[in-house]
Amino acid sequence: MKTSDIADTPLVRKYGLRGAKLFTRLWFPFMYLLLVAVVAALWTVTPELVTGWKRIFSGCLVAALTVLAASLLTRMHLDHSAAFERLATKAESA
Numbered sequence: 001m002k003t004s005d006i007a008d009t010p011l012v013r014k015y016g017l018r019g020a021k022l023f024t025r026l027w028f029p030f031m032y033l034l035l036v037a038v039v040a041a042l043w044t045v046t047p048e049l050v051t052g053w054k055r056i057f058s059g060c061l062v063a064a065l066t067v068l069a070a071s072l073l074t075r076m077h078l079d080h081s082a083a084f085e086r087l088a089t090k091a092e093s094a
Contacts, residue, residue, distance in 0.1 A: 006083040007090075017091065021084055028077045035073060039066045 006012055012020045042062045050058050 006080070007087055012087070017084065017087060024077070024080050024084065028073070028080075031073055032070075035066075035069055042066075 006020075009020075011023060015023070039062070042065075046058045046062055047055055
């Protein structure tokens, strides 16, 4: 899979590498906090909506969505971090 060059993004062009790294350090923890809030709300509200075997199914669905969202967010964070490191090494060697 071909990845785009992060140096071409408006964030890096406008604020530079330091600004983009700062944005990443603030944005991804905020996204994790938002994920925790949504998951807590789902675990609180979902059992009240259904009863019986549907409660077990809805719990499994909430758990699966939680794992999927957390893994996608972690993958995005690691991809951004790796792209910033590649850009930093490219800038140092040039």
